[in-house]
Amino acid sequence: MNRRRFLMTSAGAGAVALGTPWLVGASAATDEDLAYANFGISAELLLKDFYAKALEAKLVGGAGRGVLRRGRSASAQHAKALGQLLTGAGDTPPVEEDFAFEWPAPTFKSTASVVRTGLGVLRALLGAYQTAAATATEPTYRALYASLAASVGQQIGALASLAPPPAGVESFPAALDLESASSALDRYLG
Amino acid sequence: MRNRIALFVVAVALVLASVFAAGARSQSDPLTIYAAASLTDVFRTFDSNQRYSFAGSNTLETQIRNGAPADIFASAAPLNTQRLFNQNLVEKPVTFTANRLALIVPRENPAGIRSVYDLKRKPVKLVIAGAAVPVGSYTRTVLRKMGLTSVLSKVVSQESDVRAVTGKIALGQGDAGFVYVTDARSVADRVTVIRIPAWAQPRVRYEIAVVSRSTKKTAAQAWIRAILSDRGQTALKNAGFLPIPKASQ
Numbered sequence: 001m002n003r004r005r006f007l008m009t010s011a012g013a014g015a016v017a018l019g020t021p022w023l024v025g026a027s028a029a030t031d032e033d034l035a036y037a038n039f040g041i042s043a044e045l046l047l048k049d050f051y052a053k054a055l056e057a058k059l060v061g062g063a064g065r066g067v068l069r070r071g072r073s074a075s076a077q078h079a080k081a082l083g084q085l086l087t088g089a090g091d092t093p094p095v096e097e098d099f100a101f102e103w104p105a106p107t108f109k110s111t112a113s114v115v116r117t118g119l120g121v122l123r124a125l126l127g128a129y130q131t132a133a134a135t136a137t138e139p140t141y142r143a144l145y146a147s148l149a150a151s152v153g154q155q156i157g158a159l160a161s162l163a164p165p166p167a168g169v170e171s172f173p174a175a176l177d178l179e180s181a182s183s184a185l186d187r188y189l190g
Numbered sequence: 191m192r193n194r195i196a197l198f199v200v201a202v203a204l205v206l207a208s209v210f211a212a213g214a215r216s217q218s219d220p221l222t223i224y225a226a227a228s229l230t231d232v233f234r235t236f237d238s239n240q241r242y243s244f245a246g247s248n249t250l251e252t253q254i255r256n257g258a259p260a261d262i263f264a265s266a267a268p269l270n271t272q273r274l275f276n277q278n279l280v281e282k283p284v285t286f287t288a289n290r291l292a293l294i295v296p297r298e299n300p301a302g303i304r305s306v307y308d309l310k311r312k313p314v315k316l317v318i319a320g321a322a323v324p325v326g327s328y329t330r331t332v333l334r335k336m337g338l339t340s341v342l343s344k345v346v347s348q349e350s351d352v353r354a355v356t357g358k359i360a361l362g363q364g365d366a367g368f369v370y371v372t373d374a375r376s377v378a379d380r381v382t383v384i385r386i387p388a389w390a391q392p393r394v395r396y397e398i399a400v401v402s403r404s405t406k407k408t409a410a411q412a413w414i415r416a417i418l419s420d421r422g423q424t425a426l427k428n429a430g431f432l433p434i435p436k437a438s439q
Contacts, residue, residue, distance in 0.1 A: 031333075092393075097437050182387045185389075189388040
């Protein structure tokens with residue numbers, strides 16, 4: 001039994017007790033399954049940074065700040081969950097210190113710009129999670145990616161409500177492969 | 191007054207003598223620095239007075255373990271320095287710089303590679319370093335993170351250090367190769383650099399340590415302080431290396 005398989009087995013055994021069901025049965029995870037987790041955690045850390053900077057900019061008040069705070073909290077929780085998934089699979093998850101996030105200068109100058117940029121990041125991430133949910137070989141991973149996609153979809157609706165005009169509802173948001181999603185976020189990830 | 195002038199002259203003479211003595215020592219009795227191949231250009235530019243041996247960090251680690259007469263070991267991966275430290279063969283290592291990986295293709299780009307994902311889609315002759323070499327290990331990390339480990343079946347050559355990978359691609363002996371960003375710069379006129387996304391980058395950390403058997407420990411420690419100084423860090427930055435990561439400071 002190699003180190004990776006040992007870690008997977010150990011992680012799977014304790015997963016239910018820890019409330020992290022996506023670690024159960026992770027022993028058959030493919031590199032492609034884990035690639036989406038690697039990308040996802042990086043994008044979630046990027047989103048967390050986005051929400052934090054949007055809050056610092058104090059462009060929105062009242063309920064709008066609640067949207068940003070909940071988004072920041074969701075990103076942190078998603079990053080943690082994906083980090084557990086990677087650790088359970090024997091990989092080292094990325095951390096914030098691995099990145100030098102770059103935001104275009106006008107990003108946090110107006111509410112419209114905050115919403116436009118945030119929606120761009122969220123849609124790329126949603127597209128990646130949709131593909132991951134459809135293609136992951138591990139059922140528990142599929143469940144996790146589907147849950148993450150649903151949360152990101154909710155964030156898109158909430159963030160879009162902060163700046164007029166209200167965004168239209170997409171019946172079938174586009175799924176993105178890893179390469180396309182990565183290209184969409186490349187300029188922000190540093 | 192005359193006494194003060196005499197004292198001043200003597201003091202200046204002593205200072206000059208010590209400076210000349212230091213210079214003479216560094217020229218006549220240089221340090222022997224074993225350093226990762228990727229540090230070749232920057233170390234030689236930073237201080238041309240020392241004696242260098244550049245190779246894959248794993249090779250240098252083995253040589254030091256076998257008693258090679260090195261004063262300093264600068265590795266492209268903490269693994270190599272830490273293993274020697276755990277066996278008391280080097281003093282406590284410190285992180286002194288960082289790097290990133292890139293994919294390079296020959297200027298003519300016969301395989302038509304425009305993204306890392308093209309390695310999976312297209313027939314390609316891939317050149318990488320061996321798994322025990324830091325850059326070879328980092329390459330495999332990149333491929334695993336991107337879900338592209340299947341392209342390892344397209345490897346036609348596994349080299350002993352990053353300079354060998356760089357050279358082969360620059361000469362068109364392979365369609366693509368993974369190297370450090372800093373090595374790609376050294377052949378910028380002969381290759382095209384393809385960026386690897388930040389989320390797929392490995393943590394490339396360089397460590398440096400005084401070799402325990404060194405008979406010039408004071409000078410070796412001074413040299414390490416110099417590479418950690420503003421002047422040393424500027425030299426590394428100018429060569430394309432990254433600053434010391436905050437977590438390592």
